[in-house]
Amino acid sequence: MFFVLSKVGWYLVQPLVVVLLLLALGLFAVAVRRLRTGLALGGLSFAILAVVALSPLGLLMMSALEERIPRPDLPAEIAGIVVLGGSFDTRIARTRGEPELNDAADRVTAALALARRYPEARIIFSGGSAALLADDIAESIPARQLFLELGLDPERLVLEEAARNTAENAVLSRKIADPQPGETWLLVTSAFHMPRAVGCFRVAGFDVLPYPVDYRTPSGSAVWQPSSASIRNVEKVHFSVREYLGLAVYWMTGRTDALFPSA
Template sequence: MFFYLAKVLWFVLQPSTLIALLIGYGAILIWTGWARWGRRFVTVGAILLLIAGLSPLGNALILPLEDRFPRAGIAAPPPPTGIIILGGAEDRLVGSARQAPTLNEAGERLLEGAILAHKFPEAKIAFSGGDAGVLYKSDSEAEGAAALLTQLGIDRDRLILEADARDTYENAVYLKKELTARGELDLTKRWLLITSAYHMPRAIGAFRQAGFWVEPWPVDYRTRGSADLTRPFDKVSEGLRRVDVASREWVGLFAYWMTGRTDALFPGPDEGAPDCAPAAPGATPPDSRPACPDRPSP
């Protein structure tokens, strides 16, 4: 129920839709006895369209999300046990029809997953993503991801596919259940989480709430950093889309927190850590937690 309600509410509440409704409603009123109000609505809508479409507003909204989690330190041992890739990088409706890979602007999730898979040849690769379509159904993202990853040279035996999740919280819950059943989940093992940088706070919060400690590996950055706080957009459509993407994450964080799907309103790097972390002889744990007792301490 949460999944469908979120889809419907966000379609109505996203900034681009609200602006379009404001202008459209105003245009209708202009031809009625409420013409003065119609002109006001159209004027306000046009101003909001220009602000959202051309100003750096979208960058200002998305930058705190992207900067919230730095990449985990993977140079020091122990190496990752596994690498988690969240869905959202494919258009399976087109891909299944064309029988071809159809990556969208979040395609770095799969690309970076393949790069790390080759860098850590012993690590498992877990992908979580089902069919999140409402009006148009397709096969699961997991099927497309498996085909692409194997074509990129990843052994099929290394892949762990979860094909039922439709949102971030389900990614965490279903993947934890799958990995626990396989004996791949305990405090002695390191799992990296790959998702878009702006999506990482909500993803980390959902995984922590599900009792699954992961280390962030953000990708798909949309900004260079604070320098983009003064960079206007040269296309209204791009600026408006940036505002939509960022707003969706902020609203998603609030909704997840209100419904108990995240452990904090704005999850941070040091919140909710378990009592210990995996470590190898002669090495320090990958974060501030002490080494787990079933592994030798430095």
Template sequence: RGSPALCGQILTHLSTGTGLPEVTIVYTFLVDLIQPHTLLFLWACFALFRLWWKRAAPPRRLWLLFAPLLSLAVISTPAASHLALLSLESYSSTLEERPVEAEAIVVFSAGVYPPRGLRVRPEMDEDTLDRCLEAARLYKQGPPCLVLASGGKVDPEQAGPPYAAVMGDFLEQLGVKESDVVREEGSRTTYENALNCAQLLRKRGIRRVVLVVDAVDMFRAAACLRKQGVEVVPAPCHFRAASFRPSIPAFLPNPGAAVHVQRVWHEWLGVVWYRCQGNM
């Protein structure tokens, strides 16, 4: 994105090894500022300010409008998103090497897009793709071992194969031996992932595994699998809170940040619910 002149400046500084020009900071700020999500927030704030300035409504009613708007603005900032993600992703760090005592690699599914319209075949979402890539990386670090892909279809009426079937095929394309890939195709929740995988592992006499899921999901997923009596070595991937740089855009409402906060909120609700149910 950007004008040819700005792109030329950036390329020049990259080729000479010097830092990016200060103009790119302003450019990035302006690009973030004119995004639809940010503009709508500013518009709403301006409208609210006008109501307050003209005394068009009692202060109490204005506060009822201002409080949720302010809260929504705050939790939609990259800064709030970063803090929220850290509450879960700090649970474990990247597993650089597969432990020699690990007997299998377990991969829980995230999502798979079904064949529909122009999409003629099922496609893994970004989370499932990253998990399979991480599982294949760990698989190649030592002697061949079992790789258990777990995931059914959340909606039984959904077209296409179970998620684990798509994952298993991709793992084989990544170099995992067909004989080492096992597909668990009946689970629809994290708890069912853990329950069904534990049953399959017990039948094979396997007790210690490497678990691969997104970093934000690892706390609940690992706890569920341990609840089933399996020794778990966490291997989180797809870290979203890897770095944070304080800047003006970091404190502007951003739809991507709002999605991350919503993901964390969903996960913590899941933790509370599973605790109450005794699933973890």
């Protein structure tokens, strides 16, 4: 039930969906001769879209998430690496028969670099199907193909193909890893997603060393400079809003150990 409600709820509160709903309400108000209400709703929808598309709002929101958990100094030895799904376009992989990476590709490339640095470490890729209505494949299917094509020893790769969200990533990865006292396990996911991931892994009883990747904001004063491609600004607000809502809902339902987990 949680999975279904989270998918439906997020669809309705996406920034662009909110803009369209406000605009639709405004047009309806005009149609029923509520002109002032209609103009107010239309103006509000335009203002929201302008701020989201043209301002540094998305950069600032995402930067706060990305800076929450810094990348650590790596130890001399580790037992394994847990890589969270989210880096493959499964619709393309399913229909074209080949793996296709998306904007979160750094999760895979960083994991492969770490695998070379630690040749004895196990690699757990956690990713099932997050589709709600359409039939889809587990993300672990294209992940296996790509990891092996890029030279990872199949003996080191373990696939977790049932997780549909971050909380399930944590619980199911812990069962597979069966971490022992004194072992160090790295957790690889996008930097903006790392606070929620760390909170989930702590609740699951899996002590991991967070290794954030896939940074999407610059550092320093450059974070105040929005992209000239407005869709990139919209995208950052979109993913930031989803992450902040996810943090709040996960905390309220006991899936993370804090509202805004830190290192």
